[in-house]
Amino acid sequence: MRSAMTRLALLPFAFAAGAVALAAAPATTLKDAFADHFTVGAALNTQIIVQPEHPARALVKRHFNSVTAANAMKWGPFNPEPGVHVFEHADALVAFAEANGMQVIGHTLFWHQQTPSWVFQDEAGAPISREALLKRMRERVRVVAQRYGTRVHLWDVVNEAIEDDGSPRKSNWYRVLGDDFVPEAFRIAGEELPTSVQLIYNDYSMFQPGRRAAVVKMIHDLRARGLRIDGVGLQGHWGLDFPKLEDAEASIVAFAEAGVRVHITELDVDVLPRSPDMFGADLNKRAQLSPENNPYTAGLPAEMQEKLARRYAEIFALFVKHADKIDRVTFWGVTDGDSWLNGFPVRGRTNHPLLFARANQPKPALDAVLGVAAGR
Numbered sequence: 014m015r016s017a018m019t020r021l022a023l024l025p026f027a028f029a030a031g032a033v034a035l036a037a038a039p040a041t042t043l044k045d046a047f048a049d050h051f052t053v054g055a056a057l058n059t060q061i062i063v064q065p066e067h068p069a070r071a072l073v074k075r076h077f078n079s080v081t082a083a084n085a086m087k088w089g090p091f092n093p094e095p096g097v098h099v100f101e102h103a104d105a106l107v108a109f110a111e112a113n114g115m116q117v118i119g120h121t122l123f124w125h126q127q128t129p130s131w132v133f134q135d136e137a138g139a140p141i142s143r144e145a146l147l148k149r150m151r152e153r154v155r156v157v158a159q160r161y162g163t164r165v166h167l168w169d170v171v172n173e174a175i176e177d178d179g180s181p182r183k184s185n186w187y188r189v190l191g192d193d194f195v196p197e198a199f200r201i202a203g204e205e206l207p208t209s210v211q212l213i214y215n216d217y218s219m220f221q222p223g224r225r226a227a228v229v230k231m232i233h234d235l236r237a238r239g240l241r242i243d244g245v246g247l248q249g250h251w252g253l254d255f256p257k258l259e260d261a262e263a264s265i266v267a268f269a270e271a272g273v274r275v276h277i278t279e280l281d282v283d284v285l286p287r288s289p290d291m292f293g294a295d296l297n298k299r300a301q302l303s304p305e306n307n308p309y310t311a312g313l314p315a316e317m318q319e320k321l322a323r324r325y326a327e328i329f330a331l332f333v334k335h336a337d338k339i340d341r342v343t344f345w346g347v348t349d350g351d352s353w354l355n356g357f358p359v360r361g362r363t364n365h366p367l368l369f370a371r372a373n374q375p376k377p378a379l380d381a382v383l384g385v386a387a388g389r
């Protein structure tokens with residue numbers, strides 16, 4: 014009895030001490046660790062989206078407060094034939110996000126990849142007119158606006174319209190619409206989507222001076238036409254040795270100074286060898302598989318794990334330094350096994366670019382990233 018009383022009497026102190034210890038304890042999840050800085054997201058492939066029992070889902074719920082469909086909302090998977098829409102996967106992503114208090118990122122309205130060729134053809138298979146293409150673009154935005162409205166927090170309106178040197182990409186969009194492609198895309202998105210849905214321009218290798226300057230010019234041009242652009246996405250398909258972080262920093266600062274929010278939209282760190290002409294994320298570029306360019310099929314050796322951890326730490330230190338400009342950091346995948354970098358730019362490799370290994374185990378890089386938030 015007495016000892017029970019003693020224990021009871023001590024309880025308030027135990028709680029108080031526990032509370033103090035809890036408040037001081039560093040966060041163990043990504044979303045909590047960076048809660049004062051930016052949201053942390055992941056791209057989900059279709060398996061994770063449709064399988065409620067998928068093992069990576071526990072990690073997603075624990076660590077992330079925003080999600081992007083790796084493919085499900087792109088024109089091709091979403092609207093493969095004229096008038097035919099596959100809502101199932103995108104709907105499931107939105108439902109999963111809502112059930113778990115996460116933001117949904119719309120990726121992407123207009124891209125030169127994963128867009129069916131019928132989009133650019135008339136009924137006879139001839140190249141489509143400008144007016145007809147603009148009509149199709151508007152129909153696409155109308156469909157997503159009607160179905161998801163403000164449930165999709167932001168859209169990558171245009172993905173990858175600029176080359177490394179700052180010139181416009183000579184895509185099917187450009188062939189039909191020329192320099193009007195980007196402004197017309199933002200005009201349509203701004204008119205059809207609710208005003209609270211943010212409109213983003215997204216691209217890879219944003220650290221390239223030519224692309225940086227062209228994107229800054231794009232922001233000013235759009236605004237001069239009275240069009241809305243809220244943010245710019247730096248994809249962040251980076252490596253252990255590229256880019257120089259000063260170059261990425263210069264772009265983050267330049268975009269913020271141009272008056273938009275910065276998003277890191279597709280972060281991963283390639284640990285496999287790449288020839289310099291393969292930097293970037295141009296899906297048309299491919300190289301041949303060889304034992305030399307696929308060295309870690311049996312797992313990532315400890316010294317490489319450390320190298321990856323150090324690289325992630327310096328990357329997140331940069332993001333924290335500019336947290337006043339950055340709204341979100343999204344990883345392109347959850348675990349190494351579901352990363353697109355197992356297939357790009359060489360098919361069939363075993364890559365290790367994310368914070369979680371193939372069987373969902375946290376890697377030293379996770380600890381390093383959490384350490385940045387804790388000031389370690």
Ligand code: XIL
Pocket residue numbers: 083084172248279294353
């Ligand atoms: C990738 C997906 O992850 C793959 O599953 C798909 O086969 C190709 O596209 N830049 C982008 C993303 O904007 O949409 C790409 O996603 C990766 C490069």
